[in-house]
Amino acid sequence: MTMNSPAAGPSATTSCGAPSAAVALFRSLGDPARLAILLRLARGEAKVVDLVGCVGLAQSTVSAHLACLRDCGLVDSRPQGRASLYFLARPELLDLLASAEQLLAATGEAVDLCPIYGTPAAPAPDSTGAGR
Template identity: 85%
Template sequence: MTMNSTEAAPTATSSCGTPSAAVALFRSLGDPARLAILRRLAEGEARVTDLVACVGLAQSTVSAHLACLRDCGLITSRPQGRATLHALAHPELLDLLAAAEQVLAATGEAVDLCPTYGTTPAAEESAR
């Protein structure tokens, strides 16, 4: 049986067996602002204005990041008066972030210096 390009794959994995949900999760965590928002929410519920002050971005940008995190099921939102309070939906996310910090500690600067995903541009590296 062959599948044409308009048919959906029967499983939620990529061709190499990587779960597509895991890819989406790590993409949602891959933005520095969303990661900062999650770290702030790890301390407790927060309003958009609290998060704006924390991450230093415009209210509309923070709201867009919150919508992404909510759509991914990582945060919840509840009204309180005229404001909305946002919170982590799953405390297990803190375990994932702690595990990531352990991996980063174990790899030293290797991840940060990665020519594909690191923060040091390849041009700077080649000049060294």
């Protein structure tokens, strides 16, 4: 992905120069439920009911996430009887997800331990027993 495309004018970038489309893309990928849906669709087509079972959210919530991902051009669907089968609309997304896995493997636990975006660390056990 080219971050400073000459074709992108000033209105298409954030104040620091990052393309606003890239910001929107990473925000769409930043939601745990949407990322889980995309990872499931990376394995193949799925109905909403399959995705509900995968992410453990209500059907209406999964449908709203699918609408967001469709609006972003990341997923599409095709009818199958009375249901729809959802699939990744862009094969490049598989490359992006694979690159993210490689980056996470290379950084080890550093990203997960990030004080802003990482998973909060569990408090250390109290060795004095004062918490009992």
